[in-house]
Amino acid sequence: MDFYITALLQGLCFAGIALGIYISMKIFNIPDITTDGSYALGGIVTGVMLTHGYPLSVSLIAVLAAGALAGALTGIIHTWLKINALLAGILVMTALYSVNLTIAGRSNLPLINTASVFSVFGFTTDPNLNNLILLILVVAIITGFIGYLLKTDFGIAMRATGNSETMIRALGVNTNRMKIIGLALANALTALSGFLITQLQGFADISMGIGIVIIGLGSVIIGETLINWFKLTSVWGSLLLVLAGAVVFQMVLAVTLALGVNANLLKLVTAIIVLLIVSLPRLALLKSND
Amino acid sequence: MIKLDNVTKIFNKGQANEVRAIEELSLTINPQEYVVIVGANGSGKSTLLNLVAGSIRPTSGEIILDGQTVTRLADYERSRWIARVFQNPLSGTAPDLSILDNFRLAALRTQRKGFGIGTTAAFKKQVQEKVATLGMELENKLEQPMGTLSGGQRQALTLLMSVMDECRILLLDEPTAALDPRSANLVMEAANQLINNFKLTAILITHNLKDAHLYGNRLIQMGEGRILQDFATVNKSKLTQNKIFEWFS
Numbered sequence: 001m002d003f004y005i006t007a008l009l010q011g012l013c014f015a016g017i018a019l020g021i022y023i024s025m026k027i028f029n030i031p032d033i034t035t036d037g038s039y040a041l042g043g044i045v046t047g048v049m050l051t052h053g054y055p056l057s058v059s060l061i062a063v064l065a066a067g068a069l070a071g072a073l074t075g076i077i078h079t080w081l082k083i084n085a086l087l088a089g090i091l092v093m094t095a096l097y098s099v100n101l102t103i104a105g106r107s108n109l110p111l112i113n114t115a116s117v118f119s120v121f122g123f124t125t126d127p128n129l130n131n132l133i134l135l136i137l138v139v140a141i142i143t144g145f146i147g148y149l150l151k152t153d154f155g156i157a158m159r160a161t162g163n164s165e166t167m168i169r170a171l172g173v174n175t176n177r178m179k180i181i182g183l184a185l186a187n188a189l190t191a192l193s194g195f196l197i198t199q200l201q202g203f204a205d206i207s208m209g210i211g212i213v214i215i216g217l218g219s220v221i222i223g224e225t226l227i228n229w230f231k232l233t234s235v236w237g238s239l240l241l242v243l244a245g246a247v248v249f250q251m252v253l254a255v256t257l258a259l260g261v262n263a264n265l266l267k268l269v270t271a272i273i274v275l276l277i278v279s280l281p282r283l284a285l286l287k288s289n290d
Numbered sequence: 291m292i293k294l295d296n297v298t299k300i301f302n303k304g305q306a307n308e309v310r311a312i313e314e315l316s317l318t319i320n321p322q323e324y325v326v327i328v329g330a331n332g333s334g335k336s337t338l339l340n341l342v343a344g345s346i347r348p349t350s351g352e353i354i355l356d357g358q359t360v361t362r363l364a365d366y367e368r369s370r371w372i373a374r375v376f377q378n379p380l381s382g383t384a385p386d387l388s389i390l391d392n393f394r395l396a397a398l399r400t401q402r403k404g405f406g407i408g409t410t411a412a413f414k415k416q417v418q419e420k421v422a423t424l425g426m427e428l429e430n431k432l433e434q435p436m437g438t439l440s441g442g443q444r445q446a447l448t449l450l451m452s453v454m455d456e457c458r459i460l461l462l463d464e465p466t467a468a469l470d471p472r473s474a475n476l477v478m479e480a481a482n483q484l485i486n487n488f489k490l491t492a493i494l495i496t497h498n499l500k501d502a503h504l505y506g507n508r509l510i511q512m513g514e515g516r517i518l519q520d521f522a523t524v525n526k527s528k529l530t531q532n533k534i535f536e537w538f539s
Contacts, residue, residue, distance in 0.1 A: 149405075156391045157403040164384040166376065170343070171399045172369035233388075233435060 005128050007254035011247035012135035013200055014215050016193035018246035019146055019239070020186035021216030022223070026238075027150070028182045029162035030078070033089040033213045037096030038070040038187040040209030042194025044100045047109030047204030056115050060195060067191025068184040070096060075180030100206055107206040116199045131200065138196065142189065143239050150235045158182060190216070211267050218274040219246035225281060249273070292319040292342060292459060292491065297351030299337055299515075311337040312348070313515040319508075321458075324485050324492045326502045329512035330538070335495045338512070339463050342493065344368040356458065370400045373452030375445065375481075377464040382448035385437030389428065389447065392436050393417045396451035420450055424480065442473025449480050453488050460485060460492040467497070474498070478505060499538070503531040511537055 017039060024032035042063045049059035070092055077088040101107065123133045149155045160168040161178045169175055198204045223245030227238055256269050299312040312334045319325055327335050340346045341353060344365035353361045355371045376382045383392050394409050414432060422429040424446050428439070436444060445465055452460055462481060466474035482505055485492045496502055502509060509526045511519040519537075521529060 148407075151407050151409075152405045153394060153398055153403040153408045154405050156387065156394055156409075159387055159391070160384040160395055163386045164381065166381040167384055168395065169345075169364075169366045170369060170372075170374045170382070171395050172366050172401075173395075173403065174364070174366050233433075 002128070003258060004251065004254055005132070007250040008247060009128070009131055009135060009200060010197070011250035012132075012139050013196040014193055014219065014246045014250065015139045015243050016142065016189040016191075016196070017212065017216040018219035018223070018242050019142065020189035020193075021213070021220050022239070022242045023146070023182060023189070024186040025217070025220060026224070027159055027162050028179055028186075030085045030179065030183065031089070032071070032074060032085060032183055032186060034070055034074045034092045034096075034183070034187055035089075035190050035213040035216055036209040036211070037093035037100070038067045038190045038209075039194045039212045040100050040204075040206065041066050041070055041096055041103075042191030043198040043204040043208050044104045044109065044194075044206070045191070046195045046198040047111060048103055050111055050114040050116075050199075051109060053114075056117060056120065059115075060192075063191050063195040064188045067194075068188040070191070071183035071185070071187025072180050074187070075183035078183075079176035079179050097206070104204070104206060109204040111199065111202050111204070117196070118199055135196070139243060142192070143243060146189075147236050147239050150239075211270070214267075214270055214274055215246070215249060218249045218270070218277065221245070221274065221277050222248050225277065228281070291321055291354075291356055292493075293317070293352075293354040294338075294341070295352040295354065297341060297348045297353065299334075299341060299346065300349045303349065311515055312341065314351075315516060317510075317517065319491060319493070321491050322489050323508050324490075324494070324506040325508045325510060326494045326496060326506035327510045327512060328496060328499065328502050328534070328537070329518075333512040334515040335512050336463060337515075339461055339493060339495055342459075343372055343374055343461055372459045372461060373399065373455075373457045374461045375448050375452065375463065375465045377467050379441040379444040379448070379468060383436045383444050383451075386435055388433050389421070389436055389439075390414060390417060390432040392447070393420075393432075393451055393454060397454040399455040399457075401455070420454075421447070424450065440473070442469050442477060445469065445473070445477045446480055449477065449484055453484055453490075457488060458491060460490045462492065462494040462496075464495050464497065466501070481505075499534045500531065503529065503534055509534075 017035060021035065024030050045063050045066050046059055049062055074088045074092045077083050077091060078085045118131050118134060121134060123130050150159065157168060157173050158178060161173065161175050161182070165175050220242055223242035226241040226244065230237070232238055232241065252273055253266070253270065257263060261269055294315055294317045297312055297315050301309040301311055315338070327338065329335050337346070341348055344360065344363055344367065348361065352359055355368065360368055374382070390409055394413065395403070417432060418429045421432070426443055426446065428443065465481065466477050469477060478501055484490065494506060507523045507526060509521045509529065510517055
């Protein structure tokens with residue numbers, strides 16, 4: 001049972017990555033893989049700040065700012081230098097590995113007796129349940145923020161940027177600036193996931209970000225499948241299903257591990273699961289076209 | 291007022307595939323003039339329109355809107371003066387956004403897109419009333435994604451969107467090229483009404499010589515990046531449709 005609760009907690013921690021990828025891939029139509037770097041950056045900054053005794057609030061702001069900076073950098077490389085978004089993301093992600101190593105000073109930062117968001121509130125005595133309530137609160141707050149943002153005039157302009165660039169430029173929006181802001185926001189959310197997971201698992205690691213982008217992609221793709229399933233067009237519904245995607249994805253992984261699959265094969269299993277989710281709707285479509 | 295002063299546009303300058311799209315062209319369009327531009331493919335019509343809109347910048351020369359030099363301003367900075375309708379109905383609207391969201395952005399063309407929620411009940415009512423004037427029965431479908439509408443409906447809505455905010459100049463780049471004849475007529479009529487009612491300065495690019503004859507109060511024929519003929523109000527009304535056809539034979 002604990003196994004599945006852990007998966008649920010992890011899924012909620014990864015909500016930031018899922019929403020981040022949703023913003024970059026679905027809203028802005030940009031394949032951004034800065035994620036691996038900005039997630040680890042979030043974790044490492046958290047580790048360094050907390051072990052140096054900075055309060056949680058300051059650490060959180062530093063994490064969000066660091067993630068936003070990484071995303072903005074990808075955005076600037078992509079828009080100003082007109083470099084393919086994938087390459088821009090790879091460049092920043094690669095550079096961040098060294099940056100992270102330099103900030104951390106070593107490859108692993110254990111958090112022992114440091115402040116933690118998970119011990120701020122004592123809702124119940126059961127630590128797992130306590131963590132769950134806190135994560136639901138955090139996820140509710142960021143989802144509320146993103147949902148509101150997308151409903152505002154600025155948010156409509158964001159959505160139009162990824163949907164019809166000629167139109168939104170003719171309507172007076174600097175799309176380059178908009179994309180930079182969007183990628184900054186997406187990677188700040190990703191760094192937030194790093195912030196949460198570091199405290200949940202009690203350490204930050206230089207390699208924690210490797211292959212993490214697939215979790216965001218998988219969550220968004222599961223979410224999208226559900227969105228098409230329910231034929232949703234509302235912003236709130238879409239966001240909720242992306243969150244559901246993040247949790248479902250972790251659950252599926254947990255089940256696979258519980259079935260006795262070697263943990264060394266985790267990334268392979270992850271890749272295969274994402275491939276299955278992507279291809280299932282197409283295979284179904286092929287069949288119906290016969 | 292739109293003024294082009296000795297404007298030249300050369301694509302791929304100095305390379306083997308160099309194209310001299312516009313050659314030392316000067317043109318003044320007065321307020322409330324509705325200029326129709328005709329010309330063969332490659333005559334520079336679309337380049338001219340893109341230069342006015344700011345999608346591309348001239349190799350040399352100046353572009354002046356309402357007395358202000360805008361040569362160095364990007365397209366999104368010129369939206370203060372200019373509204374556009376594109377050849378492709380997909381370019382003028384955002385397909386995945388609702389009709390209402392599209393209108394909200396259009397209503398803020400000259401303004402900042404802020405962090406308040408602007409798609410209020412009052413705004414929706416205002417859009418409903420405007421959309422109802424088209425007689426396309428779209429006024430109760432404002433939550434529907436724009437992409438579910440036909441090309442003709444989208445072009446008509448794009449036109450309407452152009453006057454949601456203060457508008458002085460309307461650029462129409464072959465707005466009916468992708469439409470069936472009936473929708474094309476509806477869109478051209480709607481454009482004509484808006485231009486008259488809102489006293490707009492307008493440029494229409496068209497390959498439809500019937501439209502070129504019927505609409506506008508000034509007719510320009512372009513060829514090889516230059517103005518070949520220019521008929522102002524009185525002279526344009528004297529032109530017959532056959533005469534215009536002869537230019538292309």
